[in-house]
Amino acid sequence: MRDELQRVTLDRRPVQLLAAVAAVIALGGCAEQLGLPRAASDQGETVGQVFNLYLIVAYVIGAIVMGLIIFVMVRGRASRHGDGPGSQRHHNTPLEITYTVIPLLIVGALTVVTLFTIGDVASDAPDPDLAIEVQGYQWGWQFTYPDSGVVITGDGGTPTELVLPAPATVRFTVRSNDVIHSFWVPAFRFKRDLIPGTPTSFSVDTNEIGTFDGHCAEFCGLQHAEMTFTVRTVSPSDFQTWLQDHEG
Amino acid sequence: MRVEAILWTTALVFYLIAGGAYWILAGDPVGVTALLVASLFGAVGGANAWLWRRRIGDRSEDIADATIAANAGQIGYFPASSAWPLPISAGIALVALGVLFGLWTAVPGLALLSLGAARVLDESMHKR
Amino acid sequence: MTSTTSEASPSGEELEPPTTEIIRRPNLGLVDWLTTTDHKRIGILYALTSLVMALVGASLAGIIRGELALPGQQIVGSSTYNQVFTMHGTVMVYLFAVPFAFAVGNYLVPLMVGAPDMAFPRINMVSYWLYLLGALIVLSGFLTSSGAASFGWFAYPPLSGQAGSPGLGGDLWVVGLMLTGTSGILTALNIVTTIIMLRAPGMTMFRMPILVWDMLLTSFMVLIVFPVFTSALLMLLLDRRYGTNFFAPESGGQPILWQHLFWFFGHPEVYIVALPYFGMVTEIFPVFSRKPMFGYKGMVLSTMAIAALSTSVWAHHMFATGDVYLAYFAVTSALIAVPTGIKFFDWIGSMWGGRITFTTPMLFAIGFLFTFLLGGLTGVILSSPTLDFSLTDTYFVVAHFHYVMGGTVVFAVFAALYFWWPKVTGRMLDARLGRWHFWLLLVGFNVTFLVQHRAGLEGMPRRVADYPAYAPYATENLISSLGAAIIALSLVPFVWALIRQWRRPEPSGPDPWDGYTLEWLTSSPPPEHNFDWLPTIRSERPAYDWRHRDTDGVGALGPDDPWRRRTLHDTKWFPLHPWVEEHPGSARTGPPPGTPVTREAEESPDA
Numbered sequence: 001m002r003d004e005l006q007r008v009t010l011d012r013r014p015v016q017l018l019a020a021v022a023a024v025i026a027l028g029g030c031a032e033q034l035g036l037p038r039a040a041s042d043q044g045e046t047v048g049q050v051f052n053l054y055l056i057v058a059y060v061i062g063a064i065v066m067g068l069i070i071f072v073m074v075r076g077r078a079s080r081h082g083d084g085p086g087s088q089r090h091h092n093t094p095l096e097i098t099y100t101v102i103p104l105l106i107v108g109a110l111t112v113v114t115l116f117t118i119g120d121v122a123s124d125a126p127d128p129d130l131a132i133e134v135q136g137y138q139w140g141w142q143f144t145y146p147d148s149g150v151v152i153t154g155d156g157g158t159p160t161e162l163v164l165p166a167p168a169t170v171r172f173t174v175r176s177n178d179v180i181h182s183f184w185v186p187a188f189r190f191k192r193d194l195i196p197g198t199p200t201s202f203s204v205d206t207n208e209i210g211t212f213d214g215h216c217a218e219f220c221g222l223q224h225a226e227m228t229f230t231v232r233t234v235s236p237s238d239f240q241t242w243l244q245d246h247e248g
Numbered sequence: 249m250r251v252e253a254i255l256w257t258t259a260l261v262f263y264l265i266a267g268g269a270y271w272i273l274a275g276d277p278v279g280v281t282a283l284l285v286a287s288l289f290g291a292v293g294g295a296n297a298w299l300w301r302r303r304i305g306d307r308s309e310d311i312a313d314a315t316i317a318a319n320a321g322q323i324g325y326f327p328a329s330s331a332w333p334l335p336i337s338a339g340i341a342l343v344a345l346g347v348l349f350g351l352w353t354a355v356p357g358l359a360l361l362s363l364g365a366a367r368v369l370d371e372s373m374h375k376r
Numbered sequence: 377m378t379s380t381t382s383e384a385s386p387s388g389e390e391l392e393p394p395t396t397e398i399i400r401r402p403n404l405g406l407v408d409w410l411t412t413t414d415h416k417r418i419g420i421l422y423a424l425t426s427l428v429m430a431l432v433g434a435s436l437a438g439i440i441r442g443e444l445a446l447p448g449q450q451i452v453g454s455s456t457y458n459q460v461f462t463m464h465g466t467v468m469v470y471l472f473a474v475p476f477a478f479a480v481g482n483y484l485v486p487l488m489v490g491a492p493d494m495a496f497p498r499i500n501m502v503s504y505w506l507y508l509l510g511a512l513i514v515l516s517g518f519l520t521s522s523g524a525a526s527f528g529w530f531a532y533p534p535l536s537g538q539a540g541s542p543g544l545g546g547d548l549w550v551v552g553l554m555l556t557g558t559s560g561i562l563t564a565l566n567i568v569t570t571i572i573m574l575r576a577p578g579m580t581m582f583r584m585p586i587l588v589w590d591m592l593l594t595s596f597m598v599l600i601v602f603p604v605f606t607s608a609l610l611m612l613l614l615d616r617r618y619g620t621n622f623f624a625p626e627s628g629g630q631p632i633l634w635q636h637l638f639w640f641f642g643h644p645e646v647y648i649v650a651l652p653y654f655g656m657v658t659e660i661f662p663v664f665s666r667k668p669m670f671g672y673k674g675m676v677l678s679t680m681a682i683a684a685l686s687t688s689v690w691a692h693h694m695f696a697t698g699d700v701y702l703a704y705f706a707v708t709s710a711l712i713a714v715p716t717g718i719k720f721f722d723w724i725g726s727m728w729g730g731r732i733t734f735t736t737p738m739l740f741a742i743g744f745l746f747t748f749l750l751g752g753l754t755g756v757i758l759s760s761p762t763l764d765f766s767l768t769d770t771y772f773v774v775a776h777f778h779y780v781m782g783g784t785v786v787f788a789v790f791a792a793l794y795f796w797w798p799k800v801t802g803r804m805l806d807a808r809l810g811r812w813h814f815w816l817l818l819v820g821f822n823v824t825f826l827v828q829h830r831a832g833l834e835g836m837p838r839r840v841a842d843y844p845a846y847a848p849y850a851t852e853n854l855i856s857s858l859g860a861a862i863i864a865l866s867l868v869p870f871v872w873a874l875i876r877q878w879r880r881p882e883p884s885g886p887d888p889w890d891g892y893t894l895e896w897l898t899s900s901p902p903p904e905h906n907f908d909w910l911p912t913i914r915s916e917r918p919a920y921d922w923r924h925r926d927t928d929g930v931g932a933l934g935p936d937d938p939w940r941r942r943t944l945h946d947t948k949w950f951p952l953h954p955w956v957e958e959h960p961g962s963a964r965t966g967p968p969p970g971t972p973v974t975r976e977a978e979e980s981p982d983a
Contacts, residue, residue: 086730090668103717186835189766197625200698225840251581274701308577337505
């Protein structure tokens with residue numbers, strides 16, 4: 001990501017404005033999160049709002065178009081009109097321009113919302129509360145806390161547990177030495193591929209205490225399906241205790 | 249050939265713009281190369297179409313009120329059957345498989361390929 | 377052969393289009409098929425081979441759905457499962473969807489533009505053999521001791537490298553796809569040349585059927601991206617067999633390079649798979665609505681826009697790598713929704729105010745509309761990187777591309793099969809069985825894939841052989857597997873209809889649907905080199921205009937137009953197959969050349 005992300009992180013004021021518009025549209029339908037499981041991070045909540053917006057727009061457009069198709073079929077059925085030629089009209093330029101411009105506006109608006117939220121979601125905080133190094137391998141995970149020297153390595157049996165404080169800004173650096181894996185925690189609504197030879201980093205602002213599933217999301221060979229882990233978020237004080245237990 | 253020429257030229261212009269924009273924005277050499285090579289496709293096709301249009305003008309298929317009779321006469325050679333496509337393809341496959349099973353399979357492969365190519369050439373020259 | 381140009385008398389009475397019986401061709405046996413260079417036979421070979429591949433791919437899908445039906449269920453085990461889903465994707469995308477489009481292109485493009493054959497008949501057959509051999513080589517991986525390729529259909533290195541997947545199956549996958557890739561390039565070249573050089577007089581570019589436009593632009597895309605893919609495969613092969621390091625990170629290679637090269641091919645590939653099928657349904661909607669195509673130019677321009685944009689959106693498959701410029705690809709990917717929307721409204725416009733008959737091809741085309749609508753909407757959601765980070769590589773994506781590449785292709789394939797079957801064989805397919813087939817497929821398809829959206833949102837990653845019993849998506853998987861069974865069941869009426877038309881053929885005549893395009897003016901099946909006779913071409917519906925040439929205000933032409941001056945075209949237009957010359961009249965739609973066309977001449981049977 002590095003500098004690319006900074007470039008797409010545009011001025012913040014329109015972001016808030018658009019997020020407000022998005023939230024109004026999203027809340028107009030229902031206040032709840034549609035479809036996705038509960039979020040456990042600030043980034044996840046932003047994703048949830050954008051997803052609500054996109055989903056409602058998709059439902060509305062889908063309903064309109066599907067309604068149109070059914071209407072046209074029912075109205076134009078030959079059993080109602082008898083055989084014979086239909087209307088021989090083969091174009092209507094103003095209408096065609098209309099149905100080019102309207103989708104363009106809708107898609108444009110959605111894309112603007114996306115562009116203003118990419119930077120929030122794929123963030124990379126320079127000064128995190130906690131740094132974690134994630135190493136994926138065939139087929140397990142190793143989580144390193146470089147500041148305290150704690151290393152948690154999967155043993156192939158029970159899912160490896162990643163313990164994080166919440167609320168906190170956590171910066172992950174992901175790397176792999178064999179094949180491509182992908183670090184995915186559905187509750188964070190984010191995933192990042194582990195490309196061998198190219199470590200990347202991103203940050204997550206945890207805000208929920210609980211236990212969440214994590215998967216490898218990029219197919220990585222024989223035991224890809226078993227390459228799971230769990231994320232347990234605890235309060236910052238509990239986290240310090242946990243860290244001290246595992247140090248040394 | 250006018251519409252065809254415009255079609256290729258559009259491809260050329262589009263890929264130049266897309267490649268240029270991508271170069272400035274992302275600076276990723278792989279994508280830039282791919283897009284610029286794609287623009288070459290437009291350049292080659294477009295140049296060919298414009299040149300032929302200049303040389304022969306509108307053909308009967310470009311003229312809106314042409315009659316079918318306008319194309320009377322032989323328009324090409326279209327054999328209804330030929331035994332040689334199979335040996336040609338088998339030859340290519342054998343050469344490719346040589347990478348996996350030892351390059352010796354490339355020997356019969358190349359033999360089939362050249363035999364087939366020669367026979368097809370012969371067919372075309374004698375309109376068999 | 378004499379050059380004859382006979383014109384009709386001014387009264388126009390003898391202008392009935394020639395009627396045709398089913399032509400019994402001499403059966404020259406298997407050799408005739410193996411050495412053919414006739415585009416129609418090659419098209420049939422392509423279609424049969426790709427449908428066999430579809431059956432292979434569908435059987436593999438059956439194994440996948442069986443394995444995933446219940447948590448902990450092991451039918452084949454992880455190792456075989458990985459081979460199975462890899463080959464399912466490979467077979468469906470590379471060996472079924474693209475070749476079937478080429479089958480239709482091969483059969484119909486020369487007929488629709490009024491050409492005697494493809495521009496390069498023998499190269500055409502070389503393409504077919506390369507495709508068949510390539511397909512067999514890819515599939516032969518199952519016969520090796522280490523099994524078939526098992527690195528997913530997009531073969532990300534280092535997993536697809538020598539260290540990640542040492543078996544012979546992977547090498548066979550690479551070599552086989554290089555051959556089918558070469559075959560695709562040759563076919564595309566052939567289609568472009570045919571469309572540019574062999575159109576009938578008066579068939580201007582903007583009178584070509586939309587299917588021909590779509591095949592042309594698809595071929596353009598093939599010519600741009602298949603060479604990239606084939607060379608990337610060559611690089612992968614060199615990495616695997618000769619120790620080069622294009623993609624191996626430990627020696628300075630770049631795994632991400634493969635992803636760029638692959639998706640530069642892979643995303644246009646999605647549209648290479650889609651556009652010809654859009655073309656097929658575009659031919660079907662107007663015919664059964666008794667309307668002209670609505671918004672012809674808009675449709676052509678939107679196809680061009682899709683073809684162009686699709687080659688600059690590739691990295692939206694790579695958002696999660698954190699190594700691509702997100703904004704560029706977010707904008708271009710979202711933009712594709714606009715031309716796609718135009719197509720939708722053009723299709724609806726083609727039915728608007730029509731007289732719609734719900735024949736089997738029309739039903740399948742409408743099924744295509746519904747599935748494509750859903751796939752398109754989820755596509756807009758996935759184009760947003762914000763959401764894609766969360767949704768990519770989950771079953772949400774699996775559901776999305778099964779709607780856009782699976783459902784649409786399958787519905788369009790059956791629409792095309794039911795629509796052009798009479799043209800290809802001269803026999804009708806049973807309409808009642810066709811309706812059963814349609815409804816079962818529609819229900820089965822949606823039961824299978826609609827719930828997969830939900831499974832993905834709930835956190836099911838793709839390409840897993842198993843999932844824990846407590847997973848929230850266990851129920852969805854069971855429903856999905858039941859849906860797959862319904863899909864399998866839907867084939868029963870289809871196979872029954874095939875058997876029925878085989879045992880008790882119902883002759884279709886040359887034009888059972890009142891079609892619009894030139895192929896309906898020749899016999900069913902068409903003779904060698906397609907046409908003995910062509911009408912004057914004055915619009916994108918020459919066959920419709922021909923039928924309505926005497927009706928004021930219905931056809932594109934009034935009664936005084938030069939339309940009436942029908943001309944028999946010269947038989948020297950193309951050299952006929954020797955057999956046709958020995959049996960004059962036996963393979964013809966109209967009267968032999970040189971004979972003045974009169975009612976009496978037509979009524980007297982040929983034989």
